[in-house]
Amino acid sequence: MDPVPRATSDDTNPLRRLSLDDLRLRTSMKWRTYPDDVLPLWVAEMDVPLAVPVAEAITDAVALGDTGYPAGTAYARALADFARARWDWDGLVVERTAIVPDVMLGIVEVLKLLTGPGDPVVVNCPVYPPFYQFVTHMDRRVVEAPLGAAGRIDFASLEGAFRHAVADGGRAAYLLCSPHNPTGTVHDAEELSAVAALADSYGVRVVADEIHAPVVALDAGFVPYLSVPGAENGLSLMSASKAWNLAGLKAALAVAGPAAADELARIPEEVSHGPSHLGIIAHTAALRDGGDWLDAVRAGVDDNRRLLAGLLAERLPEVRYRPAAGTYLAWLDCRPLGLGDDPAAAFLERGRVALSPGTSFGTGGAGHVRLNLATSPELLTEAVRRMAAALT
Known part of the structure; x- marks a missing residue:
């Protein structure tokens, strides 16, 4: 695999604040379920630092021993x-x-x-x-x-x-x-x-x-x-x-x-x-x-919706994607790719990208994957590159 590009430091977009190395220090489900060569764009965790008001509220409570x-x-x-x-x-x-x-x-x-x-x-x-x-x-x-x-x-x-x-x-x-x-x-x-x-x-x-x-x-x-x-x-x-x-x-x-x-x-x-x-x-x-932080995330997700649409049009034009107004998740119809009911399995095995399999979402999910957009543009770009490479 080619090296994964690093996120850039951008104080206006929380999604661009953390590098892949930073994220791999995390011990949560998103970052511990798969090996380190897999890009995890599945479960709904965002690749962001905590909003400052939230971090301050937690640390102030801990300093007071306010943990009852x-x-x-x-x-x-x-x-x-x-x-x-x-x-x-x-x-x-x-x-x-x-x-x-x-x-x-x-x-x-x-x-x-x-x-x-x-x-x-x-x-x-x-x-x-x-x-x-x-x-x-x-x-x-x-x-x-x-x-x-x-x-x-x-x-x-x-x-x-x-x-x-x-x-x-x-x-x-x-x-x-x-x-x-x-x-x-x-x-x-x-x-x-x-x-x-x-x-x-x-x-x-x-x-x-x-x-x-x-x-x-x-x-x-x-x-x-x-x-x-x-x-x-x-x-x-x-x-x-x-x-x-x-x-x-x-x-x-x-x-x-x-x-x-x-x-x-x-x-x-x-x-x-x-x-x-x-x-x-x-x-x-x-x-x-945390309103200002939230609006910065919303703007970053808006940018990523447009980025994903462009990347898919260029690299995976058969995948059907309708950018939506809600959540930071993208629902991709991969049925034209001929990867069967669970295309997430192929993207994981051949492309080392972890996505949520559509089959787990009930009737209508077969042949689909869910992709988490709440990541840096660099990781999103690399994920689509890997997904495209999985088909060759």
């Missing part, structure tokens, strides 16, 4: 302020929130409130693999409603899934991924209002995973599900985790619409013991003081 149990509503208040400033939404009421360990464990707790063993949970596939894993492990069953050809919600498909889900008269939920992972689709207000109306007509409860909400293109806007008409009995899970690269600092918030507040209040008190106190400190600092 979490308490208070600072995180919820910071998220409410962020939602008001960023999304022009005043509907995030601190009293209608609950601290949970992370978004997926929060989803589990909320689904326990809304459904029982064996009940159906509708998902839009292809979708984040833990949706399948966590739902089935809690003894619920997944009902798929495939996305449309453009990667947006197919309402005929969704209505069919709702009809099937409630056919036996039981309780049903819809686990909405917004923005959608892996496609990056940012659902608009009209679509979300249609979701709320359809769910109401079938008696399906909506639970929105909005973990990627802060990470949208600079020219795009995010619409919280609970902000649209008809979503009053919905629930949302939010976190600063993805936007500020805080997966190792566990904390998230469950947020209820006004008609779901009593249900959210039934979450067992011991669930609030699961989040890390340092995690809550970090997430609160990110939401309060």
Whole structure:
């Protein structure tokens, strides 16, 4: 393999701050799963230094020995302020929130409130693999409603899934991924209002995973599900985790619409013991003081979307890629390459690039890969070069 180019020092773009040598010092999943000759562009960790306000908040807490149990509503208040400033939404009421360990464990707790063993949970596939894993492990069953050809919600498909889900008269939920992972689709207000109306007509409860909400293109806007008409009995899970690269600092918030507040209040008190106190400190600092850093990351991801589109057009023109407005993930249709259902295996074995296999995202994922854009332009360029070389 040719040497990997080094990232350049660019104070305006956090994605250009760290070299490959810097990144390989990390001990997290992204950097320890594969050998050192593999470029890891798979799991959703960003190749960035911590935002300074977050690092300072953590180090200040450690210096004080402030490493006990979490308490208070600072995180919820910071998220409410962020939602008001960023999304022009005043509907995030601190009293209608609950601290949970992370978004997926929060989803589990909320689904326990809304459904029982064996009940159906509708998902839009292809979708984040833990949706399948966590739902089935809690003894619920997944009902798929495939996305449309453009990667947006197919309402005929969704209505069919709702009809099937409630056919036996039981309780049903819809686990909405917004923005959608892996496609990056940012659902608009009209679509979300249609979701709320359809769910109401079938008696399906909506639970929105909005973990990627802060990470949208600079020219795009995010619409919280609970902000649209008809979503009053919905629930949302939010976190600063993805936007500020805080997966190792566990904390998230469950947020209820006004008609779901009593249900959210039934979450067992011991669930609030699961989040890390340092995690809550970090997430609160990110939401309060990390806005400039976030916008720099968003600009860097925007640049990388354009870069990837150009690189694929030049080196892998058969790969279909539709740059999306949300997340820092790219969904690549590699079926024209003839690499079978799992092209990620070929890119790993022959090109030494680790990507997420599309087969793990459910129906519609075969022949696709998910690529993490939150890296330096140099590493992204090298990854596409290796992917192209894997075909020769």
